[in-house]
Amino acid sequence: MKQFEIYRNIRKGAVIFGLPVSSFAIMMICIIASLLVVIFSFNFWIIIGVLIFNCALYLVLIRINNMLQLFQLRAMFPDIISNKRNSGFDYDKN
Incomplete structure (x- = not known):
């Protein structure tokens, strides 16, 4: 029987x-x-130029994608939105 890995x-x-x-x-x-x-x-030189251009574009897009992951900031919204007053006590962090 084939087993599948869970995609998390x-x-x-x-x-x-x-x-x-x-x-x-x-x-x-x-x-x-x-x-x-x-x-x-x-033209032979145009074919070579297009291949080089496409490879360079792919590498640049990969670099940009990796650099944007480094500069990701924290989420804009808090984890929990509530109307309750904050007493300052954290009961769930024991």
Whole structure:
């Protein structure tokens, strides 16, 4: 019988090829545009330039994604929102 591992990181967001969906969409738009450039101006140096450009863009998007994770700030909202007055006693931290 096949066993499946539990996926616990579901709240981190969708990732395709190591990129979030928005960065992946930018990558795909650039790849489609570069394919159009290659088709309409077929030249060896243009093909090499497009390949280098797409690889560099992928690396830059991966770097930006990793750098943004370093600068993530704390959540805007508190964990618990309540109308009760705060007495200053924490009963649940024993």
